[in-house]
Amino acid sequence: MVDYEKFKELIFKKTGLNLSCYKERQMKRRIDSLIKRNKFNGYEDYFHAIEKDKKLFNEFINYLTINVSEFYRNYSQWEILKNNILPDLIKSSNKLKIWSAACSTGEEPYTLVMVLSDLMPLNEIKIIATDIDKEAINKAKLGLYSKKSVENIPQKHLSKYFTTVGDSYKISDEIKQCVEFSTNNLLEDRYPDKCDLIVCRNVMIYFTEESKELMYNKFREALKNHGVLFVGSTEQIILPNRFKLSSLKTFFYRRS
Numbered sequence: 001m002v003d004y005e006k007f008k009e010l011i012f013k014k015t016g017l018n019l020s021c022y023k024e025r026q027m028k029r030r031i032d033s034l035i036k037r038n039k040f041n042g043y044e045d046y047f048h049a050i051e052k053d054k055k056l057f058n059e060f061i062n063y064l065t066i067n068v069s070e071f072y073r074n075y076s077q078w079e080i081l082k083n084n085i086l087p088d089l090i091k092s093s094n095k096l097k098i099w100s101a102a103c104s105t106g107e108e109p110y111t112l113v114m115v116l117s118d119l120m121p122l123n124e125i126k127i128i129a130t131d132i133d134k135e136a137i138n139k140a141k142l143g144l145y146s147k148k149s150v151e152n153i154p155q156k157h158l159s160k161y162f163t164t165v166g167d168s169y170k171i172s173d174e175i176k177q178c179v180e181f182s183t184n185n186l187l188e189d190r191y192p193d194k195c196d197l198i199v200c201r202n203v204m205i206y207f208t209e210e211s212k213e214l215m216y217n218k219f220r221e222a223l224k225n226h227g228v229l230f231v232g233s234t235e236q237i238i239l240p241n242r243f244k245l246s247s248l249k250t251f252f253y254r255r256s
């Protein structure tokens with residue numbers, strides 16, 4: 001019989017996604033409700049189905065990974081990034097290496113490009129953007145967004161970098177060209193190195209303490225000396241010194 005422990009093992013073997021690294025109660029609740037919604041008879045039945053049916057499998061990954069995102073999420077933090085963090089980084093490096101980790105459907109890396117565009121020409125901007133979810137990455141590359149997700153974009157950027165397509169907003173190719181998207185599993189895969197800035201927001205909340213510690217260490221390693229890690233608004237790092245990071249501003253940490 002396949003219980004939840006066995007199901008996690010099977011999923012890990014099939015996908016490399018280690019469900020044990022995510023907070024158990026929340027994850028199990030989501031999986032149970034997905035199984036119920038799709039009217040399967042428990043974990044075994046469901047696992048066989050997602051093994052055979054690619055669409056069902058993609059739905060599983062997509063549902064688990066929670067892709068909610070928006071442009072300029074927590075606006076004031078992007079202001080701090082622009083006014084207090086980026087000017088020093090720009091001064092200290094002639095070509096910034098920036099990574100948007102767990103970028104979901106692209107709102108975050110595209111926000112980064114718009115923020116940077118106030119400080120430097122677009123042709124000097126290159127962002128690496130990754131997520132575990134291939135479907136999210138495909139949507140990011142498409143660059144088509146709802147009215148709700150563009151609500152916080154400053155009007156000057158909205159009118160300059162977007163065109164409307166029916167009820168949606170399409171991001172311009174000149175912004176898209178600044179971002180290189182690919183899939184990456186933060187738990188298993190190699191991280192880029194020598195980054196000046198890593199933006200990883202609203203994803204650590206899903207992980208166990210142990211996995212978070214592992215990832216904070218990997219983020220520190222991925223940063224250049226004095227490089228900066230920008231985290232989500234509920235993700236302040238307690239005792240950042242443990243990871244050889246020091247607090248610069250709330251939600252911003254520097255490799256020390």
Ligand SMILES: C[S@@+](CC[C@H](N)C(=O)[O-])C[C@H]1O[C@@H](n2cnc3c(N)ncnc32)[C@H](O)[C@@H]1O
Pocket residue numbers: 065066067068069070073101102103104105107108130131132133136184185186187200201202203232
């Ligand atoms: C709530 S979204 C956050 C999106 C964006 N960073 C933001 O703050 O708006 C969480 C993202 O984390 C991604 N994710 C979950 N587990 C991951 C993993 N192990 N490796 C990489 N990305 C992961 C999900 O696919 C999802 O797109």
